[in-house]
Amino acid sequence: MARPPSITVRGLDHWFGEGEARKQALFGIDVEIEAGKLTVLVGASGSGKTTLLTLMGCLRRVQSGSIMLLGQELAGADEETLVAARRRLGFIFQAHNLHESLSAMQNVRMGLEVHGPGPMQHWQPACRQILTLLGLQDRLDYLPGNLSGGQKQRVAIARALVGNPEVVFADEPTAALDKDSALNAVTLLKRLGEERGTTIVMVTHDQKILDLADRIITIDEGRIVDGREKAG
Template sequence: MTTFIQPAPSPAQVVQAAQSTLTMRGVSKVFGDGDAQVTALHPTDFEVRPGELVAVIGPSGSGKSTFLTLAGALQTPTEGSVTIAGQELSRLNARQLADFRLHHIGFVLQASNLIPYLNVREQLTLVPQLAGRGGAQAGALADELLRSLGLAERTGHYPGELSGGQKQRVAIARALMNDPQLILADEPTASLDGERGREVVSMLAREVAERGKAAVMVTHDERVLDLCTRVVRLEDGRVTAQGTA
């Protein structure tokens, strides 16, 4: 089993986090059967606490995407357990998992995946509507997040009127709308230049720290690693290194 020990949390993290938001124990993923089996992720232990932004890096085909989908309850591990916010995911059926993701996990994707016919504010307020939490309170939170991320003057704009960096900031705000405990980001800087990519990750790190969220970011962009709390390297489905950025 590949196991690595968490570095001692800072005093702020000790106060903020009595337990991990995301815990993976002996988690592995095997695709196929018999001689056609491919191990995408070997048994791995992993934890993320509130206030941490952990980068997961590695070459293409190293298992990063599998790692993220397992952490995000989008796939079921072949072995091991995934626990998020105290809920062991294997105890939930498919419908319960979908509801759990909606309420407890925020996703920031590479292409931002904004809905082209909704303006910036509507992108955000749609999320609580889907969870049955629409109304004035949701609108107030949307406005707060947009101000926090420097988008107050873009609330009425549509995706086609935004830059790549602005779209990713909207995606971060949208991911925070249901007050999830865990944020998962998949290559959020892939379509951005160095300056814009750093701006987006800096804002993500700030929101994670200030709002007490736990976050995992899969990335190839080593220029932003210093903005992360820790860095984990995957190679051939195994954790080969971990440490501070």
């Protein structure tokens, strides 16, 4: 392995709820996410995919066990450390979460704002470039309401990538798209990721997208049951 893993999870348990309602969602997760690769998480509804993704993405606090993210231990980390870690990440969600009153360019600009004043000085060329790479050069000033589902999701991908994150987390990013648009969006995301050395961790049920994965990790009732490398 040329680069160290982007993420190393060890003995990770997670619970939701309090008292009587307390319920364990993750059980002793051990996994490594290889740098620069597309790793896909699969499993039945309620198996713990989103819980694991949000823990790795610093969107939830580690309760028990360890997550090393880009060389930083997340267990017991203070808020400042988590905020700094999140700046190195990009997120794409099922609902694209675009601001309806902002143009494609302005939505992508929001993805740069978290990176502070430095990158914001050149936000226009940066946003134009990433939108162009995603085939939206003719839609820069469109509001989301005037874009198709696939185009909106490509704006969301542009927003996640514009700050050049080291790791991108995507939770069923294509669930709202038809098969062709979904494959198209993830193919573009994978290609841009490969060019930039970005690590991508994605939850999906789509068989076509599983075919694009470098590695598939299967979760069943909060436990990893299969995390083999794909052959070839």
